[in-house]
Amino acid sequence: MRDKSGNLPVAAIVGGAALVVALAVVVALFGGRGVTAAAPPLGDPQVQHTLAETPAHTTHDLTINAVWADRPLRADAEDQVPVEELPVFDAVLGYAPHAAPPVDRDYRAHVRVELEVVEKVMELADGVEYRFWTFGGSVPGPMVRVREGDYVTFTLQNHPSSLFPHNIDLHAVSGQGGGAEATLVSPGQQATFSFTALNPGVYVYHCATAPVGMHIANGMYGLIVVEPKEGFPAVDREYYVMQGDFYTKGDFGERGFQEFDMMRAIDEDAAYVVFNGRVGSLTGDNALQAKVGETVRLFVGNGGPNLTSSFHVIGDVFDRVWVEGGAMVNRDIQTTVIPAGGAAVVEFDTNVPASLTLVDHAIFRAFNKGAIGSLVVTGDEDHVVYSGRVDIRPYDPEAKAGH
Amino acid sequence: MTRLAATLLALAALAALSGAGAEAAEPAPSAMVQVPGGEVALLFPVEGEDLVTVAPFAIDATPVTNAQFLAFVRAHPEWARGAVPRVFAGEAYLAHWGEDGGLGTADPDAPVTNVSWFAAAAYCEARGARLPTEAEWELVARAGERLTDGYLEPGYRERVLALVTGRAAVPGPVGRGEVNAYGVRDMHGLVWEWVFDVGAAMNTADSRAVGDRRLLLLCGGGSTGASDTSDYAAFLRYAFRSGLSGDYAGGGLGFRCAS
Numbered sequence: 001m002r003d004k005s006g007n008l009p010v011a012a013i014v015g016g017a018a019l020v021v022a023l024a025v026v027v028a029l030f031g032g033r034g035v036t037a038a039a040p041p042l043g044d045p046q047v048q049h050t051l052a053e054t055p056a057h058t059t060h061d062l063t064i065n066a067v068w069a070d071r072p073l074r075a076d077a078e079d080q081v082p083v084e085e086l087p088v089f090d091a092v093l094g095y096a097p098h099a100a101p102p103v104d105r106d107y108r109a110h111v112r113v114e115l116e117v118v119e120k121v122m123e124l125a126d127g128v129e130y131r132f133w134t135f136g137g138s139v140p141g142p143m144v145r146v147r148e149g150d151y152v153t154f155t156l157q158n159h160p161s162s163l164f165p166h167n168i169d170l171h172a173v174s175g176q177g178g179g180a181e182a183t184l185v186s187p188g189q190q191a192t193f194s195f196t197a198l199n200p201g202v203y204v205y206h207c208a209t210a211p212v213g214m215h216i217a218n219g220m221y222g223l224i225v226v227e228p229k230e231g232f233p234a235v236d237r238e239y240y241v242m243q244g245d246f247y248t249k250g251d252f253g254e255r256g257f258q259e260f261d262m263m264r265a266i267d268e269d270a271a272y273v274v275f276n277g278r279v280g281s282l283t284g285d286n287a288l289q290a291k292v293g294e295t296v297r298l299f300v301g302n303g304g305p306n307l308t309s310s311f312h313v314i315g316d317v318f319d320r321v322w323v324e325g326g327a328m329v330n331r332d333i334q335t336t337v338i339p340a341g342g343a344a345v346v347e348f349d350t351n352v353p354a355s356l357t358l359v360d361h362a363i364f365r366a367f368n369k370g371a372i373g374s375l376v377v378t379g380d381e382d383h384v385v386y387s388g389r390v391d392i393r394p395y396d397p398e399a400k401a402g403h
Numbered sequence: 404m405t406r407l408a409a410t411l412l413a414l415a416a417l418a419a420l421s422g423a424g425a426e427a428a429e430p431a432p433s434a435m436v437q438v439p440g441g442e443v444a445l446l447f448p449v450e451g452e453d454l455v456t457v458a459p460f461a462i463d464a465t466p467v468t469n470a471q472f473l474a475f476v477r478a479h480p481e482w483a484r485g486a487v488p489r490v491f492a493g494e495a496y497l498a499h500w501g502e503d504g505g506l507g508t509a510d511p512d513a514p515v516t517n518v519s520w521f522a523a524a525a526y527c528e529a530r531g532a533r534l535p536t537e538a539e540w541e542l543v544a545r546a547g548e549r550l551t552d553g554y555l556e557p558g559y560r561e562r563v564l565a566l567v568t569g570r571a572a573v574p575g576p577v578g579r580g581e582v583n584a585y586g587v588r589d590m591h592g593l594v595w596e597w598v599f600d601v602g603a604a605m606n607t608a609d610s611r612a613v614g615d616r617r618l619l620l621l622c623g624g625g626s627t628g629a630s631d632t633s634d635y636a637a638f639l640r641y642a643f644r645s646g647l648s649g650d651y652a653g654g655g656l657g658f659r660c661a662s
Contacts, residue, residue, distance in 0.1 A: 131568065160495070161572055163655050164639060165646040186646045187653045188495055211638035262564055262635050 068228035069327035073198050074149060076229070078108040083151050083194075086110040091152075093142035096276045097288060099238040099299055100145035103227045108149045115141065116157040117166045117185075117207075117220075124246060124272060125279035125370065127255035132277070133166070133207070133218040139277025140242035140303060141205070141222030144170075148200040148229050153192060154179065160188035166215065170195075171203035171341070172224050180208035200228035202325030202343040204301055213305050217247055217265050219277055221303030223343060235347065236294035242301040243309045243338070243360060243371065244277065245270035252369055268306040273365040275358065275373045282358060282373025290350055292379025297347045298358075304340030307365075311338050313348065313375070314357040320347040335361050350377045352386045430470040430511070432530075433660065435461040436586045441551070443542040444630050446637045453630075455538045462535055462543055463659035465577035465588050466596060467526060469500070470511035472518065475526045476504075482522055491521040495652040499573075512576035514594045514657035520649040523597045527660035534599040535661035537644075544590045544640075546583035553583075554631075563636040566591040570655070591636065597658040601644050 091113040094100030118137045124130040135141025146152055156168050165186045169178035173195045176182070182193035206212075207220035223242065247265040248258035252272060264271065275282050282288060290296050302309045312335040321333045322345035330336075338344045360371035381388075440459035448454075476482050476497075483504055484497040498517050501507025518526075520534075527533050535543075547553030553563070566581060570592060580592040590596075631637065647656075 160654060163568075163570055163572075165643050184646045186643070186651055187655060189646075189651075210642040211635045214635055214639075259565055260568065262561060262633065266633060 067230065068148075068200050074196070076149070079149050081108065083110060086151060088112065091144055091146070093136070093144060094240055095136070095138055095142050096140050096240045096242060097282060097286075099240040100143040100225065102234070102238075103145060103147045103231060105147065106229070106231075108147070108151070110151045110153065111146050112153045112155075113144055114155045114157065115168065116159060117162060118159045119162045119164070121257070123278055124248070124258065124274070125253060128248075128250075128253065128279075129257045130246070130248065131218070131257075131260075133162075133164070133215060133220050135168070135205075135207075135220060135222055139219035139221075139244065140240075140301065141220070143222060143240050143299065144205070144224040145227065146197050146224070147227050147231075148197060150197045150226075151194060152197055153194045154183070155190055155192040156183040156185055157190040158185040158187050162187040164215075165209055166207050166220065167191075167209050168205055169208040170205040170224050172197055172199065172201070172205075172226050174198055177208060178205075184209065197226045200226045200327070202226075202299055202301070202322070202345055204303065204341050204343060206303060206341070213265055214260060214262070216303060216305040217245070217260060219244065219303075221301070223299055223301045225299065232297075235297040237288075237290050237296045238299065239288050239296070239375075240299050240301075241275050241282070241358065241373065242277075242303055243273065243275055243307075243311075244303040245305065245307045246272035246274065248272065265305065270307060270365075270369060272370050273307060273360060274370040279370035282375075284374075287355075287374035287376045290375060290377045292350050292353055292377055292382075295347060295349050296375070297345060299343065299345055300338055301343040302338040302340055306340060307360075307362075308340055309338040309371075310335050310361040311344065311346070312336075312359055312361040313346070314359060315354045316348045316350065316356050318346040318348050321345070322347075350379075352382050353377050353379050354386075430468065430474055433463040433465065433467065433471065435662070436464050437461050438539070438543060438585055438587075441542060443538055443545060445538065445541060446630055446634070446641050448630055457536075457538050457542050460535070460539055460661055462539065462587060462661045464586065466514035466594060466657045466659045467523075468512050468577055469506050469509050469515045472515040472526060473500075473506055473511075475529055479525070479529060482525060487522070490650055492519040493650045493652045495654070496522065498652070499654065510576060512578075513574050514577055514589070516574065516594055516654050516657045517652040518597075518656070518658065519652045520597050520601060520647070522652075523658040524599070527658075530660060532660040532662040534597055534658060537598040537600050539661055540596065540598045543583070543585055543587050546585050546587070546590075548581075549584055551584045554634075560634050560636065563591050563634075564639075567636045567639055570594070573654075574657075594657040595640070595643050595653075595655055597656065598644070601647050601649075 086109055088110045089112070091111050092101055115135050117133070117135060119131065119133045120137065121129050121131050132139055158166050165184055167180045167183040167185065169180040171178060173179045175195055179193055179195065183191045185191045203224050203226065205222050205224050207215035209215055221242065221244065223240065247261045247269070248271045249261045250258050250271070272279065280286065300311055318333040318336065319331065321330045321336045322328070323330050325343035325345055336344050336346060354377050356375040356377060358373040358375060359366035365371040438460055440457045442454040442456050444454050480486060484500065487496065495517050496519060499509050524534050545553055547556040547559045550556055553559040574593045577589055577593065580589040582588045583590060
């Protein structure tokens with residue numbers, strides 16, 4: 001093919017190069033692995049590249065969102081009923097670790113809720129006292145549980161013994177400050193407002209009076225659960241757990257009365273990271289309980305004020321996680337992220353007896369700051385699912401090498 | 404009996420009588436401290452005004468006590484509990500006093516609480532004085548142990564926060580708490596205190612924005628536009644004031660006068 005000067009004509013060079021490229025493409029596409037699954041060439045406009053259509057992948061179920069994800073809000077006939085004609089109920093609250101009872105009606109109602117703010121000294125750990133600011137006298141505050149579309153009348157009461165004003169911001173509320181604007185109460189006052197629970201989900205509530213970080217850091221948070229209209233699937237056990245970080249002048253475990261440390265809070269240098277307001281709230285005699293074969297649901301909130309939780313249960317896998325407390329359900333999850341001021345719901349089916357350990361898997365928080373709790377599962381063994389130790393004997397590397 | 408013994412006996416009797424009749428005796432008038440005035444940065448500066456200028460004034464060294472307020476009520480019975488209209492003093496007005504209109508078990512030397520803004524203002528007026536303005540009160544409150552600008556003292560904000568959060572549910576007697584660089588006592592450790600323009604931080608010239616400024620204290624909005632986001636005691640104080648109305652009377656709220 002060379003011309004008189006010995007140079008290859010351009011056409012030959014181009015042709016040769018094209019051949020090499022084509023060969024490279026073929027090798028890349030087909031060489032080195034089985035030809036059973038040939039991915040269409042990238043950039044080919046005729047082919048949609050979606051996971052569901054790529055034969056090489058087993059289809060991950062993309063329709064993992066719960067039924068209530070895409071339904072329009074307030075579109076049903078019951079949502080048009082005037083408020084005055086709704087049946088009226090007083091809310092039944094759930095005090096942690098017990099969840100509020102499931103909503104047992106399938107119609108819209110007017111629910112009345114009263115929460116009292118009490119400032120009180122309680123134990124943050126054995127021998128460690130702290131002045132908590134609380135909803136309902138406990139940290140976390142009680143769980144409120146209503147149905148999507150309910151009209152809720154909320155009264156916040158500030159005990160006369162309080163030194164400080166308080167209010168409440170419920171993350172389920174659409175409206176100014178989540179209700180904070182309507183509920184600022186000085187000691188010895190109460191205030192009332194109403195809202196419609198537009199969105200289903202699991203939501204944090206907290207005090208929002210300045211300085212907000214201090215009010216939250218002192219324990220003013222809880223959960224409000226808005227069940228979708230068709231309700232949650234039934235389970236055998238429900239529990240209510242809420243993580244929080246605490247900032248004291250003394251370090252973890254330092255006995256005596258501990259004051260809030262503002263600079264540590266600003267630096268996010270927590271002395272305590274605990275479930276349900278104190279070290280040991282879910283351990284020993286306070287451990288949660290379940291039986292083998294039961295489905296357990298944990299409503300897990302994170303009041304913060306600062307730290308995100310890497311929530312994990314040692315010894316089991318979350319069969320279902322309602323991501324961030326919303327409509328999206330993820331499956332087979334080991335550890336789920338719960339943001340400060342957020343929540344998640346985890347469900348697991350218990351298979352074997354065990355003492356399961358709830359932790360924030362940012363692990364020093366679990367073992368050095370108190371973010372640890374227990375769920376004791378009792379019942380029959382299943383040695384195929386988990387055998388326990390079947391053998392123990394001395395190990396000699398020399399003997400092994402001789403084989 | 405010798406004359407000396409008789410004199411001593413008479414003096415002792417007189418002292419005992421005075422002790423027993425302490426409620427009826429006129430309490431000592433409040434000592435006032437002269438404050439040279441100056442410039443104060445409010446927690447929420449009004450637009451264009453970083454600092455508020457305060458003219459020289461005098462302020463009570465300690466909060467007004469139960470005994471002092473009782474003398475006022477005795478002299479002005481229209482301010483007795485039950486006599487004053489509800490709009491000027493809420494239901495908790497003087498709730499910690501005795502049923503007979505006296506002090507009951509209340510400590511005469513403790514700061515008077517459960518008094519509304521109207522009652523506090525009337526007391527000061529009867530004395531020829533007035534309530535301090537918010538700027539005046541904040542100027543005095545800003546003083547540390549040694550310096551009139553407490554921010555220049557290390558640990559000042561933490562000390563003030565500890566004083567505020569460590570208050571007793573029932574305040575003790577005045578005059579024994581922290582004293583600041585001006586010589587004024589008990590600004591933080593006993594009670595919240597009324598000021599004349601209690602809603603000042605919440606008001607602007609544009610009345611449509613009044614609601615908005617109040618919202619600054621809620622839901623983190625309070626950190627935007629605040630002059631010092633680490634002065635938590637100031638946030639607590641401003642938040643407390645923002646929830647007050649003139650008729651409010653509470654167990655943690657008292658006052659002192661200025662002139």
